[in-house]
Amino acid sequence: MDPTRVHITTYGCQMNRLDADLVAEVLRASGAEVVAAPPQANVLLFLTCSVRGHAEDRVFSNIGALGGRKRRRPGLVIGLLGCMAQQFGEEIRRRAPLVDIVCAPGRLAELPDLIARARAGAEATALDPRRRQAGAEAFAALDEALDGVEVRRLLGRPSAREAYVTVMRGCDNFCTYCVVPNVRGPERSRPPHSVLEEVRRLVGQGARRITFLGQAVNQYAAEEDGRRWDLADLVAGAAETPDLARLSFITSHPRAMTERLAAVFRDVPKVVPYLHMPAQSGSDAVLARMNRGYTAGEYEQRVARVRTLRPGIAIESDFIVGFPGETAEDFEATVDLARRVRFAGAFVFKYSPRPGTPAAERYRDDVPAAEKRRRHSRLLALVKEIAREQRSVPSHL
Numbered sequence: 001m002d003p004t005r006v007h008i009t010t011y012g013c014q015m016n017r018l019d020a021d022l023v024a025e026v027l028r029a030s031g032a033e034v035v036a037a038p039p040q041a042n043v044l045l046f047l048t049c050s051v052r053g054h055a056e057d058r059v060f061s062n063i064g065a066l067g068g069r070k071r072r073r074p075g076l077v078i079g080l081l082g083c084m085a086q087q088f089g090e091e092i093r094r095r096a097p098l099v100d101i102v103c104a105p106g107r108l109a110e111l112p113d114l115i116a117r118a119r120a121g122a123e124a125t126a127l128d129p130r131r132r133q134a135g136a137e138a139f140a141a142l143d144e145a146l147d148g149v150e151v152r153r154l155l156g157r158p159s160a161r162e163a164y165v166t167v168m169r170g171c172d173n174f175c176t177y178c179v180v181p182n183v184r185g186p187e188r189s190r191p192p193h194s195v196l197e198e199v200r201r202l203v204g205q206g207a208r209r210i211t212f213l214g215q216a217v218n219q220y221a222a223e224e225d226g227r228r229w230d231l232a233d234l235v236a237g238a239a240e241t242p243d244l245a246r247l248s249f250i251t252s253h254p255r256a257m258t259e260r261l262a263a264v265f266r267d268v269p270k271v272v273p274y275l276h277m278p279a280q281s282g283s284d285a286v287l288a289r290m291n292r293g294y295t296a297g298e299y300e301q302r303v304a305r306v307r308t309l310r311p312g313i314a315i316e317s318d319f320i321v322g323f324p325g326e327t328a329e330d331f332e333a334t335v336d337l338a339r340r341v342r343f344a345g346a347f348v349f350k351y352s353p354r355p356g357t358p359a360a361e362r363y364r365d366d367v368p369a370a371e372k373r374r375r376h377s378r379l380l381a382l383v384k385e386i387a388r389e390q391r392s393v394p395s396h397l
């Protein structure tokens with residue numbers, strides 16, 4: 001049999017992109033070659049995202065387009081990994097019959113074995129059967145598999161001097177529109193010593209800027225040697241690493257923006273003056289239906305506090321427009337919030353119901369598509385204009 005040559009296509013968030021790099025290292029450690037272009041590969045892996053329907057549609061269409069290549073090369077193995085695998089489960093094989101490997105995000109450490117099985121023509125599925133409960137154990141296996149794996153490739157992304165470190169996985173917030181708690185399992189923070197060791201190792205390999213990643217990164221909470229650690233402790237600990245120049249963390253949940261964490265922007269000079277803290281809406285009624293756990297006023301208070309502690313900090317947000325029940329007044333409240341806060345940038349998304357989420361089960365998707373598009377364009381134009389007025393792209397990005 002030919003040596004295993006793998007190509008990985010990644011969709012979705014930064015955590016997925018980091019997982020792709022880590023998966024590549026696990027595969028290399030198992031003797032596989034990771035190639036840069038799909039035609040060189042005999043195993044095509046798709047690391048997927050379920051957060052938006054549009055991303056799922058792209059995955060199905062990209063895999064569907066491989067029919068001709070698979071017919072010409074019967075030994076070609078196609079793997080669908082990550083959130084969509086967990087979200088759709090075995091149904092994936094009906095929707096995308098070309099798929100040979102189905103692997104949930106928490107079971108990526110098993111990929112070398114799954115690839116070997118698929119290449120031998122055997123069944124290759126690894127899902128978390130108990131979903132949320134299984135997630136924590138499965139991610140522990142992934143961390144263990146990655147422990148000690150050479151991570152030099154991370155230094156190539158996003159630049160030779162920058163590296164990402166996942167400090168927590170999963171989420172317990174249950175925002176009603178979001179699939180993450182189901183597909184990525186319960187919130188689980190990595191032990192502080194393991195994170196700090198990884199930071200030292202990456203800096204030893206040449207990284208000068210580190211970004212901590214987590215779905216709600218500021219909910220980081222761990223206990224080690226009888227001491228409790230939050231994200232402020234972890235940031236302060238990492239900042240002591242000699243030769244590390246800059247440190248940042250994404251994504252922060254407004255509810256968990258504590259005074260202790262806000263203070264790191266003032267007290268830890270290595271922390272970059274940048275905060276990504278999604279508001280999602282400016283309407284308290286919509287925020288309540290989204291189960292976000294704060295009001296627009298509380299959001300603004302947290303922004304104001306951070307700006308007092310670090311004047312000039314660039315604050316970015318995400319917004320969802322057209323959430324079920326969002327009235328014209330609710331949308332205007334979002335526009336007003338964006339005007340008042342003056343974000344350095346924002347991602348604006350049109351709501352689409354995700355199967356299995358509370359919002360999809362509880363609420364009717366009642367904002368017409370044309371109205372969603374109108375709200376999306378209007379808010380996007382506003383945030384772009386404000387960002388431009390503030391010299392558009394912040395210098396740290």
Ligand code: SF4
Binds near residue numbers: 180
């Ligand atoms: S905080 Fe909300 S939106 Fe973010 S991952 Fe958790 S459930 Fe999803």
